[in-house]
């Protein structure tokens with residue numbers, strides 16, 4: 001038996017590509033200094049790497065505007081708080097869904113309770129899909145934003161962001177998308193999909209470390225800064241500069257984290273170029289699209305293996321869209337009426353399978369599935385680096401527990 005069969009990639013991807021570890025170490029040792037606040041060589045090199053990472057991420061997410069609109073934050077929670085509180089600053093109404101993670105749900109509950117903001121939470125169907133027309137129906141003259149999760153971290157269902165984006169664009173309402181479970185697996189073209197604010201976390205599909213995330217705010221849309229402070233530019237001014245990224249980025253950024261994202265971006269591009277073989281010169285965006293097709297195809301194979309094994313397994317309930325729907329490789333199951341944490345503990349102790357039992361910070365999904373009393377679901381999330389042995393070990397473990 002292996003020491004670990006890691007199927008918890010929806011929580012964080014692990015392992016990372018080797019180059020992420022080595023590049024972070026090398027960068028931190030050689031240039032781990034504060035950028036932009038000094039003119040010496042080391043600071044200039046640190047700044048160069050940060051600027052390059054903004055450019056790589058802009059291209060990765062199909063953002064053709066100024067890459068200074070790529071703002072680094074601590075994680076997606078941080079980005080979502082900045083976006084939601086910023087857009088609700090003038091009061092009014094917000095639209096979201098019942099599929100959201102607490103990083104969206106809780107800011108909205110706080111805004112409702114503390115600031116009298118009205119919130120509509122659009123319901124989803126039995127497979128985990130939002131009908132974009134429900135978003136249209138929820139729009140009001142005072143709607144300030146629509147906030148949706150691209151891929152559910154419980155069910156794996158992927159929303160039709162293009163259809164939602166067409167509706168929000170027509171209505172002139174900003175669309176904020178939480179890409180935590182899709183970034184690094186699905187190709188996301190921010191402009192084509194009509195996304196106004198794209199939020200991401202570094203440590204999941206983007207293969208960076210924890211503690212780094214970000215957001216891309218389209219040009220022409222402004223957010224008030226959530227915190228103000230040092231930027232290394234325009235220090236004489238009493239107020240936070242209007243200029244991005246400094247407008248939303250106060251204080252020293254997570255340089256080792258950004259170096260990790262930088263290395264991961266280059267890993268995606270290399271993987272993509274290997275897939276394209278003799279396609280000649282391709283830019284970063286094109287190479288990454290090829291990489292994501294390859295990653296998505298592999299992860300879909302993984303999830304098809306798990307889903308079809310569990311679908312007909314006596315005593316096992318499978319939640320979500322099934323194999324053929326738009327989905328990512330995140331699968332929730334339960335075994336009879338056993339509490340999810342008990343199944344998770346057995347898989348861990350007896351089979352060394354790392355999964356995540358619980359509500360996965362998305363309580364409304366469990367209210368709708370009727371899985372709150374069972375303490376949620378057992379979530380299996382294979383990743384690009386998972387192999388057949390990982391999957392078979394989990395299948396065997398769940399089969400044994402069920403029988």
Ligand SMILES: Cc1ncc(COP(=O)(O)O)c(C=O)c1O
Pocket residue numbers: 010011075076077078101103149151152153178180181201202213361
């Ligand atoms: C759908 C979704 N949104 C938001 C988050 C929050 O990400 P982070 O904890 O990196 O801020 C997660 C992480 O679990 C998630 O799965």
